Amino acid sequence: MSNISRIVNSIFPASNENNLSLATINFDFSLFQIEAPKEFRPLGSAIAKARRQDAEEGKPHQTARRLGALFEDVLPSFPRLVEAFGQRVSEIVQDPKINPAGTAADGCFRPFVGADGTTLWAAATSGIPAIGVYLLSCLLAQAWDPKEATALWVELVKQRQQEILSKLANNHIVSQSSVFCAKQHISREDLAIWDNSARSFIRSANQAKQRESDQLMLIAKNLPYPIRSSGSTYASVMFVWKEALVNLEALLSGTPVDASSGLLLLAFRSWYLFPDLIVLGDGAPKHVKFRDRLFPAGGRCTLGQERQIAHNLEGKGIQWSLTFSHLRYYGDPVVVQNDDFKGKVRRVRDICTKIPRTIPPGSPLKDYRLNPEMLSDYLSFVTRRADDDINEMKKVSSERDRWFEQNTPGIYLTGQPSLPIEFCKTLFTLELASIVYDHLEDATISLGASLTKPLSRSKWVPRPICEQLQLGKEHTNSVAKIPPMLTVPLNRQQAFSCVARFESGHVELDPEDLNSALALCSEDSLYVAAVVLVDPFEQPEAHELRRIVGNIGHPGISVLIAPEEPRMRQPSNEHTAISHVSYDFQRENNFSGTSLHLSFTDWRLPLEAGGDRTIDQGVFVVEAVISVLDRGKWVADLDILCIDFEMLSRIIKECDQHEREDHDLDYDYTSIDNWDELLDTPEGVGIFRAHGNWAARLAAVSILSQRGQGHSIGLFGAGNICFKCLEGATVDNVDYLMANESPLPSVCID
DSSP states (O other): OHHHHHHHHHHSTTOOHHHHHHHHHHOOGGGOOOOOOGGGHHHHHHSOHHHHHHHHHSHHHHHHHHHHHHHGGGOOOOHHHHHHHHHHHHHHHTOTTTSOOOOGGGGGGGGGBSOOOHHHHHHHTSOHHHHHHHHHHHHHHHHSOHHHHHHHHHHHHHHHHHHHHHHHHTTOOOOHHHHHHHTSOOOHHHHHHHHHHHHHHHHHHHHHTHHHHHHHHHHHHTSEEEEOOOSSHHHHHHHHHHHHHHHHHHHHTTOOEEEOSTHHHHHHHHHTOOOEEEEOOSSSOEEEOOOOTTSOTTOEEEEOTTGGGGTTOSSOEEEEEEEESSSBSSSSOEEEEEOOTTHHHHHHHHHHHTSOOOOOTTOOOOOOEEOGGGGHHHHHHHHHTHHHHHHHHHHHHTSSSOOEEEETTEEEEOSSOEEEHHHHHHHHHHHHHHHHHTTSTTOOOOOSOOOSSOGGGSTTSOSOSOOOOOOOTTOOSSEEEOOOOOOOOOOHHHHHHHHHHHHHSSOOOOGGGGTTEEEEEETTEEEEEGGGSSOTTSOOOTTOEEEEEBOOSOSSEEEEEOOSSOOBOOOOOOTTTOOOOBOOSOOOBOOTTEEEEEEEEEEEEESOOOSSOBSSOSEEEEEEEEEEEETTEEEEEEOGGGSOTTTOEEEEEOOSSSOTTOOOTTSOEEEEOSHHHHHTOOSSEEEEOBTTOHHHHHHHHHHHHHTTOGGGEEEEEEEEEOHHHHHHHHHTTOOOOOTTOOSSOSEEEO
């Protein structure tokens, strides 16, 4: 005892028991980092630097440590699952298609590129219990939408904290770290961020294991597999979580497992682990071999042992019903059932296969390329109307003019169709969407929500979508002959609204609310207006967006907008900063130290409250600041959308008759070789020398436009510029220039 006292006195000299208690209270173990298991270490090397730092030192690390400590006493042992899961996620993040590295082409979004492994690495560096909690977050993110998953996390944390304090009050053995976390506040926002990061990584992982995932869901949709719910929501989730951990551990140990509910199928897909299956049905057993190298030979799962448990179910697939007490601000707890909606895609395909696919010879052909997956949302409406619509479509399709041709992977609309009016309008609407998605490489769409109204009535669809011909008496209101029409591409606001709809499956954003939107972030994707990522000399279409694999770390859908009045520094007062030397006609890049950076203010505004009055909102407008830095020194914040790209003067003048330096000696041209010289614009014609540097050129155009000088900008193309020819061609059309005044714009961006 005296030895312990001496140790305490050496650490806390001249302190009493009150001081020691105070020190204990102030000690926050969640700030400490634990070395990740060796299977996870490739993950730490592969994720972006900013994400790794946040995972090791930021809020995600604190959340991981606190959640791990909160639930550590209820977790079974799962060492083989930790090992297998670590190997699998490390394998996934080393795929450059799933976890690409940011490049200069990504501009200010470069630090946000790549798979979002923030909370995954935070869990890996917070101990085995935190990894177990992360596995739970994968289950919830795979099964429920963000609002529901966050509400579940709030309930789980609250119930677990009460459980710990109750045990402590009744003299049960409880770990000190659990007691500590039972008295800590874990905010709803932190839980939403935790869920969002896990959800983003799941989406990336699903793409990496798409074949296995699709095959698993194809099996699941043919079997009625509910996830049993017994007792409270807390008890049900805990049961599912622990059962999944125990059974996966058994499979990875080489022990066969019988699955009597859908929880193991959910776990396989959520944790990207796919053991071989034996599927029992009415006929002979079917052996499904995934050949996952992480499972030993004996680790097989048998499905269908107790199918009688689901005889009363209306549908098939993985189904989970829970009661939510923390979903809404007011009212009784809400019962929500989550179904496997992907069966509707198959149902739609079944409908399409019942329609003949012949085209009359010599009929005019007008192709509308449509991905059949994109039809699912609207056609699920047809699914609910069952056989009456199928019979009607059969009757309509028996007419002489044909309207469908199946040619995998696209569906093509041909001729002049005789179809239900809303169906035709939806096909034309999907053509508009396909134009937007033509530029979005590897983008996916949500199939999780059925339509409550025809897709053609979405807010992003221009009016009218098509014109109905004069109908004869033989036509009804439900069937009309509507000719294909040339579609008009969407504008930027409509394109963002379109993407939000297909990303979420249900979000309807008014394009009028997106006038200032420069990017949209959802789960593992950043959709950025093309003008933000290209040289201003280029002229992308108004609807053209670029998809970047990445995430900004905010929950839900984030619509990024620039500040209303971006700041800009004043020109330097140092006499050496501004030279304004004469232009020597050398095309140089003197802005190699310039870079664009993205940051966020604390201003966030819910954009879509919805009619259900849930606590968590699905869409936020986020104030995003794109800053120009020159060798680390701040220059200005940009409002790129203030640029009038259509009115910019784009200068191309090549010839083989004059030398590069040939020009009219009466005209004065001044070099602009640093940002102070641009901010203090010279008289006459200034040449901003950033040849081949699209980011610096874009920043210069934005700064000048923000200063009201957009009308005086000229943009040089990449090719050679002949000043002699340019001066001669321009001066003939200008009669208001003073002597020695060049006809070129006041600031030319090279």
